[in-house]
């Protein structure tokens with residue numbers, strides 16, 4: 050039999066076929082396999098919102114397990130979620146060596162609800178089952194064999210191997226093969242184990258409810274008879290199934306796939322723009338970002354030319370890159386073949402024959418312009434020229450070259466060989482082929498690429514600006530870094546804005562503000578003003594930088610650290626008294642600020658900028674913004690992303706709160722609610738997947 054378990058029709062097919070097979074005296078044993086090289090990707094997530102018709106999964110799997118003839122699962126491609134649960138109901142499991150297995154329900158805000166939380170611990174033990182179920186991670190066939198999830202691994206035709214195996218066990222007794230009848234091995238340190246597991250899931254995804262429920266379900270397997278454990282699994286699934294977090298996570302699942310179907314304002318699209326193959330790439334500038342990009346490129350198997358004009362920096366980079374490649378290869382259990390993929394040079398002529406260049410020199414427009422002029426002269430015709438700039442004008446750089454249509458931004462996030470987000474930034478002159486090529490290269494590098502328009506800060510950093518400014522303003526009004534960070538971390542961010550600022554370095558933002566002419570000179574002695582061109586401005590960050598308080602790297606920032614470079618942020622009495630003096634000097638009276646205000650001020654300012662970005666056509670849809678924030682800025686995935694979250698809060702509520710804060714702070718213009726937000730509210734606050742229609746109508750009227 051061949052099928053994949055994505056829908057009601059398929060489940061019906063299983064029930065009917067298994068029934069027929071078991072009733073046919075000529076049939077000695079049964080093999081269940083998939084189609085098109087996938088055993089089964091699990092339940093159809095799209096069915097969740099509907100009334101799920103067709104035979105339910107649990108009794109179907111029970112019928113298979115209770116069968117009086119051996120049923121063997123032939124696993125190719127993926128056996129995930131309900132797919133793996135189906136395989137666990139079979140008496141034997143044979144997997145192709147390249148197959149991947151897992152119970153990823155937790156990443157959808159759910160838990161394995163077809164017996165996975167009860168069978169897997171009985172089969173492979175509680176610790177291993179807790180790991181797989183609470184992380185949702187996929188395991189390769191070899192690990193599945195070692196854990197005991199599968200009985201055999203086939204190198205060639207899995208179905209042939211399964212058929213042969215099924216015949217060989219046809220006469221064997223089956224009682225010992227029914228996993229639900231196994232006792233669940235109880236570890237000696239039972240309480241400590243579950244306490245530890247609960248702590249770990251709470252630490253890894255603060256506020257997420259599904260991982261907690263997963264631990265509780267596995268605990269039921271270890272403490273209750275199977276059928277009662279199944280009842281517990283069902284109860285716990287019911288608490289998750291219709292939760293906002295499950296909807297948010299399932300939205301993220303589809304949004305992550307939607308962003309690869311990119312489009313540009315000129316009508317160019319992912320399916321009508323042909324990428325050009327890249328066989329050889331170059332990185333210019335081997336600072337932290339350039340090194341990470343070189344590693345990510347080499348790990349795809351591409352030949353890489355790494356160029357750095359400063360000899361010392363080049364030598365250091367060689368060592369750093371080799372180390373990252375060796376550690377990466379070791380983690381994957383591979384030999385560092387990529388090491389031999391990189392050649393180094395301090396001469397830009399070395400990039401004459403590459404297909405694509407990524408410029409990653411110091412964030413200075415004059416320097417970047419010079420590099421693009423050189424590249425345009427040195428590279429062979431047709432070479433794509435990409436910049437890793439995090440905010441500078443991509444189109445201005447394109448105008449330095451003979452072929453501006455070949456220029457796009459490829460904005461990586463530090464550390465570039467780890468962070469999955471890639472903003473592919475097109476200017477008005479960028480060709481669709483340049484965008485398509487950068488998006489394809491990003492995918493090959495294992496990145497989640499999002500195509501966005503060219504503006505100051507593109508999408509991510511443009512939205513971050515009001516978010517950070519509101520946090521500064523809250524300090525002036527009575528908050529502390531600890532209070533602001535705690536509110537944001539309880540919301541689900543891995544780090545609040547001030548701990549993050551100490552980590553990345555206060556001097557990064559300071560350099561940008563200086564470049565924008567916002568930082569007044571001689572701050573230490575003078576009385577810094579708090580207005581710039583009529584807009585509220587907080588010099589707090591500038592004052593700290595003037596004193597060399599750059600954060601972790603100097604041991605002092607918004608917090609204090611035991612020594613420069615240490616990671617543990619401690620409340621700093623010096624900063625608190627500095628803040629009180631600062632408020633007194635500026636006649637600011639501290640008031641009590643609660644977590645709700647912190648969240649509204651920071652998040653709604655960020656969300657409002659997101660609406661402006663949609664209105665400006667810089668992002669094609671809310672999914673692009675949400676995936677950027679989930680993959681690049683630590684937005685908690687179980688909250689769906691800033692735009693999805695705005696929909697969950699209620700657009701009318703967000704609008705009302707922005708109105709309130711704009712009235713209270715007329716000198717902060719970006720708190721003025723965006724007209725797209727107003728229009729969405731006026732059209733009945735449609736769900737997030739319907740916003741594109743409203744945006745399209747708005748653009749057609751502009």
Ligand SMILES: C[C@H](O)[C@H](C)C(=O)SCCNC(=O)CCNC(=O)[C@H](O)C(C)(C)COP(=O)([O-])OP(=O)([O-])OC[C@H]1O[C@@H](n2cnc3c(N)ncnc32)[C@H](O)[C@@H]1OP(=O)([O-])[O-]
Pocket residue numbers: 055090091092093094095106127129130131132134153154157159160161162163165303306307
């Ligand atoms: C009872 C039980 O306990 C519980 C309750 C459950 O079982 S809950 C469900 C648990 N299962 C999962 O979490 C598996 C999720 N899927 C994946 O991990 C991957 O899809 C894949 C299987 C490893 C294939 O990867 P791929 O890279 O080859 O293709 P793709 O681009 O990802 O996907 C190709 C297309 O298929 C769509 N798709 C994939 N899996 C889907 C699913 N389970 N439901 C609905 N659509 C799905 C996807 O949106 C995309 O659509 P479009 O963009 O083409 O329109």
